[in-house]
Amino acid sequence: MTIAGCAAVTAAIKATGPVALGGRELPTWFTSVVILLSPALLAALVATQAFAEGDRLALEADTVGVAAGGLVFWLSRSIVGCVLVAAAATALVRAI
Amino acid sequence: MSFGILADEAGFSDLAAVIMSAIVFAGSAQFTAISILAAGGGAGAAVAAATLMNSRFLPMSAAVGPSFSGGPLRRAAKGQAVVDHSWALSSRGDGSFDQALLLGASAIAYCTWIGGTAVGAVWGDALGDPDALGLDAIFPAFFFGLLLNELRSRRARGVAALGTALALALVPFTPPGVPVLVASLAALVGLTRRARAEAQERQEAEGEPR
Numbered sequence: 001m002t003i004a005g006c007a008a009v010t011a012a013i014k015a016t017g018p019v020a021l022g023g024r025e026l027p028t029w030f031t032s033v034v035i036l037l038s039p040a041l042l043a044a045l046v047a048t049q050a051f052a053e054g055d056r057l058a059l060e061a062d063t064v065g066v067a068a069g070g071l072v073f074w075l076s077r078s079i080v081g082c083v084l085v086a087a088a089a090t091a092l093v094r095a096i
Numbered sequence: 097m098s099f100g101i102l103a104d105e106a107g108f109s110d111l112a113a114v115i116m117s118a119i120v121f122a123g124s125a126q127f128t129a130i131s132i133l134a135a136g137g138g139a140g141a142a143v144a145a146a147t148l149m150n151s152r153f154l155p156m157s158a159a160v161g162p163s164f165s166g167g168p169l170r171r172a173a174k175g176q177a178v179v180d181h182s183w184a185l186s187s188r189g190d191g192s193f194d195q196a197l198l199l200g201a202s203a204i205a206y207c208t209w210i211g212g213t214a215v216g217a218v219w220g221d222a223l224g225d226p227d228a229l230g231l232d233a234i235f236p237a238f239f240f241g242l243l244l245n246e247l248r249s250r251r252a253r254g255v256a257a258l259g260t261a262l263a264l265a266l267v268p269f270t271p272p273g274v275p276v277l278v279a280s281l282a283a284l285v286g287l288t289r290r291a292r293a294e295a296q297e298r299q300e301a302e303g304e305p306r
Contacts, residue, residue, distance in 0.1 A: 003112065003115060003116045003120065005139065005142075005143035005146075007116075007120045010120050010121070010122045010125060010146070010150050010153070016154060016157070016158075016175075028292050028296045029286070029287055029292055030155070031155050032286035032287070032291050032292045032294075033283050033284060033286035033287060034151050034152050034154070034155055034283075034286075035152075035252075035286065036251065036252065036255045036282070036283035036285060036286045036291075037148055037149070037151055037152065037280055037283040038124075038149070038152065038242075038246050039243060039246045039247060039252045039253075039255050039256040039259065039283075040255050040256065040258070040259035040279055040280050040281075040282040040283045041128065041145065041148055041149055041259070041276065041279065041280050042239050042240075042242055042243035042246060042256070043243055043255075043256035043257070043259040043260045043263070043279070043282075044259045044260060044262065044263035044275060044276040044279030044280070045128065045131060045235075045236070045239045045276055046236045046239045046240045046243055046260075047259075047260040047263045047264050047279075048135065048263050048264070048267060048272075048275055048276060049131065049135065049235055049236035049239070050233075050236045050240075051264060051267075052135075052264070052267045052275075057264060057267055057268070061230070061233075062230070062232055062233040062236065065230055065233035065237065066233055066236045066237050066240055069233065069237030069240060069241070070237070070240045070241070070244065073240065073241040073244050074244055079238065079241040079242075082237050082238070082240070082241040083234050083237050083238050083241070085237075086230070086233040086234060086236075086237030086240075087229060087230035087231055087233050087234055087237070088230060089230065089233070090230030090232070090233035091228060091229050091230035092230075094227070094228065094230065095228075
């Protein structure tokens with residue numbers, strides 16, 4: 001269900017650009033909002049996954065892990081390092 | 097490969113993960129959708145969030161449009177090849193795009209993306225207890241890295257903070273997935289006069305909408 005839905009909307013969005021809009025510039029207000037959609041969505045995804053367990057907010061092992069991963073990315077710009085450190089830190093906190 | 101492992105985490109079968117990579121072919125949207133499913137959200141919320149994530153392809157593919165040859169159907173088919181890095185790679189900097197380079201770069205990316213998903217999905221099975229290994233932290237950490245890359249402007253940082261606040265405020269009251277969707281409203285900050293003026297400047301400076 002989800003897969004089919006994602007495939008359909010992705011294909012539709014990518015096809016609309018070259019055909020319906022070919023050459024015309026999109027209105028500035030639209031582009032301006034689209035640019036900001038990624039930070040809004042990503043921030044919400046990080047926050048809900050790092051701080052929420054079901055329908056309550058909680059500081060848990062994965063919160064520590066994500067913070068550690070973010071620090072590594074900030075210092076090294078390596079997404080692989082960020083993910084590995086996040087997993088390792090989470091596992092470590094859980095093991096203690 | 098990371099997508100295969102994470103899809104495995106979210107309860108997708110190996111085959112489902114590979115099929116998704118093959119027919120959706122939009123990394124960030126795929127990650128968004130499966131992470132919402134993994135958190136217990138419904139298919140509707142997952143698809144809606146993936147759609148918002150994909151909305152950037154609209155200005156991107158519209159910019160490429162004039163550089164594609166062929167009739168409407170062929171241009172629509174070529175539009176499917178638009179992904180972030182091949183789009184950026186094939187941009188000539190004057191608003192036009194190298195069609196052959198874009199299609200070629202995407203073809204290579206497509207094969208490695210599907211192959212990587214398969215390897216990750218199979219490897220994910222062999223990893224053992226995901227919680228003990230801290231694998232549940234991989235999703236948010238991955239998104240955190242992407243987010244830090246996006247926070248170059250003050251406005252982007254403000255929108256991220258607003259999105260975080262909106263999402264966390266809603267967690268206790270709404271089903272999983274909904275807070276993320278509502279948080280996307282933070283992007284409406286882009287409607288302010290100053291944000292639009294800056295987007296306009298950027299468009300003119302780059303010679304193409306982004």
